[in-house]
Amino acid sequence: MTELTMRGKTAIVGVGATPYTKRGESLPQLPMELAAKALLAACADAGLSVHDVDGFALYSMGFDTSLFAQWLGIDVRFTGMLTGGGGGAAGSVGLAAAAIVSGQADCVASIMTLQQAASRFGASYAPRGKPGATYSAPPSPEGSFIQPSGLMGPGQMFAVLAQRHMHLYGTRREDFAEVAISTRNNAIRRPTALMQHELTLDAYFDARMIADPLCLFDFCLECDGAVAVITMSAERARDCRQRPVYIAASANGGAGRWGQAITWFGMPDEYFASSGHRPVAADAYRMAGIGPADVDVALLYDHFTPMVIMQLEDYGFAPIGEGGRFVADGNIRWPSGSLPVNTHGGNLSEAYIIGMTHVKEAVEQLRGTAINQVDGAEVALVTGGPASIPVSNLILHS
Amino acid sequence: MQGVPPADIIQLMPTVWTEPFWQATAEHRLVLPRCTECGEYRFPPTPFCGSCSAQTVEWIEHDGRGTIYSFTVIRHAVIPDVRDALPFVAAVVELPGTGGCRLVGNVVGVRPEEVRIGHDVAIDWYDVREGETVPVFRLR
Numbered sequence: 001m002t003e004l005t006m007r008g009k010t011a012i013v014g015v016g017a018t019p020y021t022k023r024g025e026s027l028p029q030l031p032m033e034l035a036a037k038a039l040l041a042a043c044a045d046a047g048l049s050v051h052d053v054d055g056f057a058l059y060s061m062g063f064d065t066s067l068f069a070q071w072l073g074i075d076v077r078f079t080g081m082l083t084g085g086g087g088g089a090a091g092s093v094g095l096a097a098a099a100i101v102s103g104q105a106d107c108v109a110s111i112m113t114l115q116q117a118a119s120r121f122g123a124s125y126a127p128r129g130k131p132g133a134t135y136s137a138p139p140s141p142e143g144s145f146i147q148p149s150g151l152m153g154p155g156q157m158f159a160v161l162a163q164r165h166m167h168l169y170g171t172r173r174e175d176f177a178e179v180a181i182s183t184r185n186n187a188i189r190r191p192t193a194l195m196q197h198e199l200t201l202d203a204y205f206d207a208r209m210i211a212d213p214l215c216l217f218d219f220c221l222e223c224d225g226a227v228a229v230i231t232m233s234a235e236r237a238r239d240c241r242q243r244p245v246y247i248a249a250s251a252n253g254g255a256g257r258w259g260q261a262i263t264w265f266g267m268p269d270e271y272f273a274s275s276g277h278r279p280v281a282a283d284a285y286r287m288a289g290i291g292p293a294d295v296d297v298a299l300l301y302d303h304f305t306p307m308v309i310m311q312l313e314d315y316g317f318a319p320i321g322e323g324g325r326f327v328a329d330g331n332i333r334w335p336s337g338s339l340p341v342n343t344h345g346g347n348l349s350e351a352y353i354i355g356m357t358h359v360k361e362a363v364e365q366l367r368g369t370a371i372n373q374v375d376g377a378e379v380a381l382v383t384g385g386p387a388s389i390p391v392s393n394l395i396l397h398s
Numbered sequence: 399m400q401g402v403p404p405a406d407i408i409q410l411m412p413t414v415w416t417e418p419f420w421q422a423t424a425e426h427r428l429v430l431p432r433c434t435e436c437g438e439y440r441f442p443p444t445p446f447c448g449s450c451s452a453q454t455v456e457w458i459e460h461d462g463r464g465t466i467y468s469f470t471v472i473r474h475a476v477i478p479d480v481r482d483a484l485p486f487v488a489a490v491v492e493l494p495g496t497g498g499c500r501l502v503g504n505v506v507g508v509r510p511e512e513v514r515i516g517h518d519v520a521i522d523w524y525d526v527r528e529g530e531t532v533p534v535f536r537l538r
Contacts, residue, residue, distance in 0.1 A: 123476040127407050132477035139409040141416050145442040148410070148524075148532040149488040149502050150403035152476050159470035160490060167468070167515040212471035212510075257448065265490045265500055266441065272468075 007287055010097040011237035011244035012396065014048060014230040015360040016041025020194055020351030023116035026224035031062060035113035036072060038226035046230050047241030048107065050074065053230065055105030057081075057096035059088025059384070059392075060354055062113055078105035082252055082392065087385025089301065089355025091392025094250020096231035106232060112356040113226035120222055125263065126152040146263055155219050155304055156211040157262035158386070162306035163213055165273040168321065171309065173213055175324035177204040179305040179341075180217040180348060182333050187345025190371050194221055195349040218305040220347035227356035229363070245366045245396050248379070249287035251280040252392035260388045274320075275310040275386040280393055284381075285316075288395040292316035295395075296377040297365050298332075298339055299358035302346040307386045308332075312341075315381065334372045343372040355384045359394065366398040401486045401506035402534060405526045407479050416443045418457050423531045426523045428462045430499055431455035441499040462521025463538070464491040467500055471510040485510050491519055491535055503533045512537075 016038045018026070026034060043050045055078035056065045065079040078099040082088030089112070096108035125147055126133035139147070151157050165171050180199060187193035199217060207216040237244035254261075257268055258276040271278060285291055292315055300311045309323035317339055318326035326332075332341035344350050344361035351357055362380035364370040370377075378398050385391030412420045415431075422429040431443045435452035446453055469489035475481040487505040492498060505513055506522065519535035526532055 120476075126477045127409050130407060130477050130479050132479075139411045141411050141413045142442055144410045144412070144416065144420075146502050148403070148408045148526070149504050150407075150472055150480060150483070150486055151470075151488045151502065152480075156470055156472055156476070156488070160468045160488070163470060163515065164468040208474070209471070210474040212473065214470075264442065265502055266498075269498065 005287055006097045006101045006250070007248055007289070008246055009234055010100050010231050011234045011246045012093065012229055012363050013232050013237045013240040013242060013244060014042040014046025015228070015363045016043070016045050017227045017357070017360060018225050020192060020223055020225040020353070022194065023222045023224055026115055027117055031113045031115045032064065032067060034115065034224070034226035035063060035068065035111050035228070038113065038228035039109055039111060042109070042228040042230045045242060048230065052107045053109050055079065055096065055099050055108035057092050057099055057108050057110045059092040060085045060112065063111060078108060082390055084390050085387050086301070086303070086354045087387030087389070087391040088252060089384030089392065090359060090382040090394040091250055091252035091384055091390060093229055093231060093247065093359055093394050094252060094392065097247045097250060100231060100233055106236065108231050109228055110231070111226065111228045112354050114353055115224045116222045117224070122153045122155065122222065124153060142260060142264060146265070154262065155214060158304045158307060159211040159214045160265070161262070161273050165306060165310065166213060168273055169324065171306070171324035175309060175328050176218050176305040177201055178327045179302070179308045179332070180204060183302065183342050183346045184349045186334055186343050186372050187349035190345055190350060193345040193350040194223055195345070214304060220303045220352045223351050225351055225353050227353045227360055229356065229359050243367050243398070245363045245398060247394065248290070248397050249284040249395040250393060251283035251287065252390040253280055254389040254391050255279050258389060261386070263388060273310065275307055275314045276391050277311055277314040277383065277386070277393070280391055281315045284393045284395050290379065290395065294379050295339065295381045297343060297362070297374045297380050298341045299344070299362050299380060299382045300341055301355045301358065301383045301385055302342055302348050305348065308341065310386065311383055334374065340374050343370060343374065358382050362396050366396055399506060399524055402504045402524050403480045403483050403486065408526045408532065410530055415445050419443055420530070423523065423533060424529050426531065428460045428521055428533065429457040430460050430496060432458050439496045439499045460493055460496065462533070464493040464501070464519055466505070466513065466515050466517045466519060467492040468515055469505065469513055487513050489513070489535060501533055503535055505535045505537070507536045
């Protein structure tokens with residue numbers, strides 16, 4: 001029987017980004033204008049014309065293909081989107097690969113643009129119409145069981161998972177701090193990063209608590225910017241300007257009872273204090289034909305520090321419950337650790353463009369052009385989410 | 399009530415599947431939906447059983463005694479309206495005898511520093527407005 005797989009059939013040929021700024025500082029540019037600038041940069045990186053693009057593979061909110069096509073004169077053969085929110089980040093590139101392998105498009109862009117000016121994700125579930133809650137989702141029947149407690153932002157909700165992880169496994173705030181500090185160390189070597197000053201353990205523990213056990217430095221940044229990634233067939237990729245970065249696997253989804261996760265809190269005890277990634281991790285490793293020991297660099301979605309630790313467990317880099325010890329032992333540090341993580345500075349310290357900076361960094365690592373280059377990196381893992389279904393991933397190789 | 403966010407930020411949105419729960423809370427009673435086909439509880443209430451896909455439920459009274467499964471202490475106001483209520487505790491409380499049903503609510507009448515996973519709690523009621531009440535918990 002022929003195996004149905006996208007493994008090795010497509011490659012990322014171009015990546016581009018706008019400058020990243022503090023939230024609101026990208027005004028008066030329009031959010032879609034930022035998206036177009038990122039795409040034009042990605043086309044230039046690949047040596048393509050924007051008119052070579054014929055597909056869009058997206059996730060989360062904020063992008064209008066029809067407007068974009070009209071602005072740039074792009075004839076569209078495929079436009080698709082993963083459902084859900086930030087969990088689809090890495091998976092949007094898998095969707096691009098799926099469109100290409102199935103013959104629906106030849107040159108597919110995955111783009112995220114974000115401008116958190118008048119609005120903030122930090123109050124996503126606050127009641128609409130209240131000051132500070134302009135970005136809120138409308139009230140939902142399920143939300144009625146959560147929101148009255150005052151849980152109104154993703155960080156507060158993930159704090160509940162982090163507290164459970166500490167209770168079950170003895171994970172410490174020092175472990176969360178190691179994620180924040182190692183990521184900051186990577187960021188301060190990069191001119192694109194918003195956070196440029198060193199973070200010490202003392203400064204971490206002096207920071208104000210936001211939602212126990214999380215303090216200010218456990219939270220990602222709120223900022224503006226856009227990132228675009230262009231995918232083509234492996235064959236056509238070899239004619240582009242840059243060395244192709246091949247897509248070995250991508251998976252998105254999650255267990256049924258992971259479901260709405262932090263906006264529901266009904267996940268089974270077995271994986272309540274997890275990242276929700278275990279099913280998609282297994283799918284991606286199977287598709288790629290590799291295991292965790294083969295991964296040279298991991299770009300893990302880091303909206304909140306404990307969720308990096310839980311992903312390290314769910315992707316098999318550390319046994320379940322030992323992610324805290326894994327980071328405390330220095331394993332995720334660049335360049336000395338066994339598995340450098342978020343060498344670009346992540347959502348925590350470079351910029352939060354809902355996970356797309358992680359894809360860009362993985363591509364640069366596998367081209368060998370990263371600022372914090374992992375020596376000899378051949379395989380990179382990229383993740384999107386922890387979030388409600390879908391969470392997603394991407395395994396790339398040079 | 400201390401230890402809870404202000405009533406005017408609380409928005410309930412009952413549906414045909416959740417309304418019996420909210421009607422009961424308004425009377426300071428806790429009821430949980432149980433599948434009439436396979437006996438599994440579902441919470442929050444949903445139109446289908448996650449195990450057998452049946453729709454019909456019977457509403458079972460629960461005494462509201464449970465244990466804290468996890469929690470956070472909210473110390474930062476993500477919107478200005480909650481500033482005066484800080485700090486407060488939002489907890490996930492597991493209810494014994496329900497196959498793991500969990501309610502989310504504030505833990506009141508306690509210093510946030512004293513709250514721990516595994517603490518036994520009893521349900522109490524926060525009357526938000528006429529006809530709308532949400533569950534809260536007290537240590538027992």
